[in-house]
Amino acid sequence: MTNCQHCQKPMKPIAANLLCASCRENYWALIRQLGHVQLPALSSIMLKQAHIGATGHAPSRGSAPMPIDTHAQALITDSEAWLAEQAGKIRSAYAGYGWRKAWLAILSNRHTILDMPTAADDYAALEHISRRNEAALTPEDELIILGTCPTCRHQLTGTPDAESVTCQHCRSEWAAPAIKAARDQRLWQVQITGTPSDAAKELKRYGLTISRNLVSQWLRRGKLHATPTEHKRQYVFNLGELAALLDCHR
Ligand SMILES: [Zn+2]
Numbered sequence: 001m002t003n004c005q006h007c008q009k010p011m012k013p014i015a016a017n018l019l020c021a022s023c024r025e026n027y028w029a030l031i032r033q034l035g036h037v038q039l040p041a042l043s044s045i046m047l048k049q050a051h052i053g054a055t056g057h058a059p060s061r062g063s064a065p066m067p068i069d070t071h072a073q074a075l076i077t078d079s080e081a082w083l084a085e086q087a088g089k090i091r092s093a094y095a096g097y098g099w100r101k102a103w104l105a106i107l108s109n110r111h112t113i114l115d116m117p118t119a120a121d122d123y124a125a126l127e128h129i130s131r132r133n134e135a136a137l138t139p140e141d142e143l144i145i146l147g148t149c150p151t152c153r154h155q156l157t158g159t160p161d162a163e164s165v166t167c168q169h170c171r172s173e174w175a176a177p178a179i180k181a182a183r184d185q186r187l188w189q190v191q192i193t194g195t196p197s198d199a200a201k202e203l204k205r206y207g208l209t210i211s212r213n214l215v216s217q218w219l220r221r222g223k224l225h226a227t228p229t230e231h232k233r234q235y236v237f238n239l240g241e242l243a244a245l246l247d248c249h250r
């Protein structure tokens with residue numbers, strides 16, 4: 001037995017094959033997605049931004065996918081470089097291809113790509129690129145605050161079910177559950193003044209879903225120790241307490 005060089009699971013040794021069957025499949029799916037979905041979508045963001053810049057109009061803040069703190073151009077450059085590198089390994093002349101031709105060359109050389117001695121490293125590099133692309137292509141209102149980057153203290157955002165997160169500022173990569181756990185600890189130091197509905201909205205930014213009715217209910221039953229203010233229905237809420245109550249409630 002030998003181990004898959006990507007997921008480390010034991011696998012039947014197949015000649016010159018460093019990736020197990022399921023990693024080969026996932027790797028191939030990422031390659032297809034890069035040229036089929038991600039690069040065209042990133043390019044269209046670039047075009048829109050160029051157009052917005054040219055006409056001087058403010059960018060629309062609708063639900064259209066817009067990169068956050070990430071320049072689509074940088075993501076496109078990294079994606080294209082990855083494709084050119086792989087295409088160049090098939091035949092050195094392919095390294096000079098534009099991304100679409102390089103991608104098509106890769107697609108028509110499936111076995112060469114999957115059996116490449118560098119496949120495990122190439123797959124890991126592509127995973128990283130693909131995750132960053134995915135994050136940039138996720139509409140802003142689907143993103144939540146995952147926490148704070150331990151290295152540079154910038155805010156980390158991502159999708160609610162993200163397993164890992166890359167800091168858009170310092171490019172370091174973190175496991176999302178640990179970042180979230182640290183965030184929930186820090187929520188105990190965060191207070192907001194407002195109505196139960198304001199508290200529910202604030203928690204939603206962290207991906208914690210709670211109805212304002214439930215917040216009101218907890219207040220009435222004395223489960224939640226929010227401090228009333230002189231204004232009607234306005235309280236000082238501790239977000240850590242709310243998050244902890246929500247955790248018990250689920
Ligand atoms: Zn594997």
Ligand SMILES: [Zn+2]
Nearest residue numbers: 149152167170
């Ligand atoms: Zn950072």
